Amino acid sequence: MRLETSSDGIAKRPPLGLALGGGVARGWAHIGAIRALIEAGIRPDIIAGTSVGAVVGAAYLAGNLDVLEDWARSLNRRKMMGYMDLRLGGSGLMRGERLARVLRHYFGDMKIEDLDRKFATVSCDLRTGYEVWLQKGLIVPAVRASYALPGAFEPVKVDQRFMIDGALVNPVPVSTCRALGAHMVIAVSLNGDAFGPIGTSHEIQFEEDADIEDADPLELATQSLNKLRPDRLLLKSMLGDVKPGNSPKMGSVMMGTLNIVMDRISRSRLSGDPPDVFVAPRIGHIGMMEFTRADELIERGYRAMQHEIPLITSVMDVLGQMPSAAAPQDSKA
Secondary structure (H helix, E strand, O other): OOOOEOOOOOEOOOOEEEEEOOOHHHHHHHHHHHHHHHHOOOOOOEEEEEOHHHHHHHHHHOOOHHHHHHHHHHOOHHHHHHOOOEOOOOOEEEOOHHHHHHHHHHHOOOEHHHOOOEEEEEEEEOOOOOEEEEOOOEHHHHHHHHOOOOEEEOOEEEOOEEEEEHHHOOOOOHHHHHHOOOOEEEEEOOOOOEOEOOOOOOOOOOHHHOOHHHOOHHHHHHHHHHHOOHHHHHHHOOOOOOOOOOOOOHHHHHHHHHHHHHHHHHHHHHHHOOOOEEEOOOOOOOOOOOHHHHHHHHHHHHHHHHHHHHHHHHHHHHHHOOOOOHHHHHHHO
């Protein structure tokens, strides 16, 4: 690995990438994760976002993270209903124009090229099924194309192609970061504990779990197994807990299906191209449409990333101390 050098000859650290995964409402956890990085003085050089990860990543790079956080924390059911421009007979339940107006208000005509760091949104070409990385052009269409969930939003037309949610092809875009030049990648997955952990190494305890030590071990084990049953997860994937025996509504089925698809694709892709640091906030108990739970999601994202800061700095130190003898070898290639 060749280390770039500054004008004074001091080796610079290798480029750091941040892959922000998809997960609908759970994406508010990305805000907390980025807050922890900022607090630690860690500045990613490259950011790739899928679906809601693209929204948060763009807001961060455009200097609108505070605005997005305030907006997310202010959401309630009434406000959420106001953003849903439902329609019949279209290619999605919602046109998505009301949300687009919010994005245009804050991003305006800003282009991806205007950002001070490399950024890409991940989307999927509806006709071919190919994964598409949008790295140029207006931010708003690129972000909308990345979160255009089939059935919920209409596909977004970009460069004569109709785009849908990138979570269908690359839920946690580690590969995108590496292709853009990242030597080290931090990945934030919003579905790491949806169907059992796939790398989470920490436990977060909130006030509502304070009496867990007094509970019966057998009862706790039974509850944990029930929480991981696919049928229970499917029912609560969008709206949180749903009473057993009730038929799931269409929205629950859609979100549950997306949850399953994202989980399986994530496992496959991350096993083939694992990140250097994997961050998976414990948010599987929160429904994918529970946008009103921003406070908890941001807190859990912050604490999950904060837990990994020592590992991140350690890996950065190791990569930053690679022997300079590697440079001549690379130059001969």
